[in-house]
Amino acid sequence: MRLTIRDIAKEAGVGLGTVSRVLNDSPHVSPATRAKVLEVIDKHNYRLHAVARSLAKRCTNTVGVIVPQFTKRFFIEVLKGIQGQLDNSGRDLILYNVQNRVQKEEIFERITYEKPVDGIIVINLRLTDRHCQLLQEAGLPVVLVDSERHEFTSIVSDNARGAEIAVTHLIELGHKEIGMVNGLMRYHASRQRLQGYKKALTDHGIEVNHELVVNSEFCRAGGYEAATALLSRVTPTAIFAASDEQAIGIMDYAKKAGIQIPQKLAIVGFDDIDLVDFIGLSTMRQSMEEMGSVAASKLLEMLTNPNDEENPPERIVFCPRLIVRSSCGSQV
């Protein structure tokens, strides 16, 4: 049988309120009483029941993280950063994986109505007005990562600037025909990166040729298909890929088509995921783990200090860094 706080109280010869006070480090307990109670607690290795405690305190000591496909490197790294912070805070992390629209709605209703978590970090998912309304009505603290809403603190990458840096590097290497394998336009990241791509070109007096831009899913197969489509109609000397995975897909295609990299085709990717250094892929590195840890600490602040006024939404921007390797041809 599980012991309750009542059993401990009885055995220690005190009221159960006192045991609660001891366990919650209340200063209003005399040293003698505290010692007596602690002795019984230690003897039985007693711990408060998490659920009962949550109910009484009206908080679960738990944080939810909502991710689409957490197998993607970017999300994992962010998650790692979040975990790191949470570990120190003694809060548990509930992982919600969203794979489709229905699941997404279900999860948002769940966390707002059933209240299984005290706060939530949303990675990458685009929130609708309705989501925001739900969250705000529920009074649930929220932090967004790789997603943005003025209502909530948002941690984002400067995608436009990152793309601009990447493309500028290619231009400085002498390339004029620079293709772009972008993500699908329904992702904000894609739109922003396209913008950066265009800016770099126009800033250097190169006309934007829409023939040189293709969109695909942010994955290796997507990159492969995009490269197939792109290179069948134009012949860029360089390609900026909106993700490393797509870049790898492009390299898959290049290998198959016998196109030498970087001699015939220079490539710069985005993300700096695992192992691309081995492959020699130049890329824009994002501080994924740091974004996660910042997100978590912001959320923890909000939980510690539930006063809304003192936690105005912030917009925290991380700028990707260019990592030069062999795929862009600037190293010999």
Next chain:
Amino acid sequence: MRLTIRDIAKEAGVGLGTVSRVLNDSPHVSPATRAKVLEVIDKHNYRLHAVARSLAKRCTNTVGVIVPQFTKRFFIEVLKGIQGQLDNSGRDLILYNVQNRVQKEEIFERITYEKPVDGIIVINLRLTDRHCQLLQEAGLPVVLVDSERHEFTSIVSDNARGAEIAVTHLIELGHKEIGMVNGLMRYHASRQRLQGYKKALTDHGIEVNHELVVNSEFCRAGGYEAATALLSRVTPTAIFAASDEQAIGIMDYAKKAGIQIPQKLAIVGFDDIDLVDFIGLSTMRQSMEEMGSVAASKLLEMLTNPNDEENPPERIVFCPRLIVRSSCGSQV
């Protein structure tokens, strides 16, 4: 203010027990009453409070997953398999990341005494007798993945057999001096893979030379160091690495030392992690995701059917498959 089941009952003009019955799909409610109650529920978008429900039902509807460093591909894939199953079951997943001994103890005490989860999946961690005792006293259903105890259902890879297959392949390719870059011997996987390595050799009449075996951490840097050490004292024509990450580390070294792969050195890894196909690394593929999903369904069975007698511990073994690519030289 959050509505409670009481408010709904009052508004619907019924007792709160009836609302509970409706919400829990009890058959003992007349259609008329049910309709009336549902109307009020829908009107307010009412949902049961998760924590209160957990307390009353004495179960949290939550499953814990304990992982050491979940950033490792193997763990992520397993986690993905677990998630997939859990999604369908409507249970939440709490992720516990164990980075050190202290954390490990803390987490085991936590889950057994505070009861924040109904069941638990432990990945890779070695359980001591004390851990098992804690878990059993708490009556907590447990499934182990990549770890083994006779007390609990365990899902494991046949590491010995996997290693044997890998090394046999190298032998059949004509190699006689086959090195092994193994993991540290404190991991059971390392011990088992070493055993398989030896068996393959002796079965083919090749004498085991301990000079050819080195141990390192299961990571890229470990592989690099191991290769450095190994190749400075012997000259194997092939190396079997106990993980792809180590294999990559070996390739890092080979590249730097100007050793051609596979001409001068054939390599076979273990795991088949992301992107190693691009690199052309031959490897032993593990069904990581499947191991996770099997683990989760076994646990769900135990939760559904809490009768211990009907859930005897099982030992489920997955055998790794050889994936031949260019690094071992069998493809031209």
Next chain:
DNA sequence: TTGAAAGCGATACCAT
């Protein structure tokens, strides 16, 4: 400082 009692928001049993 301490004990007693009233919640927290459900479930489940017992009458009816």
Next chain:
DNA sequence: ATGGTATCGCTTTCAA
């Protein structure tokens, strides 16, 4: 079928 009530295990307020 339905309502009322005890209970789950804790926190917190209120007296003392």
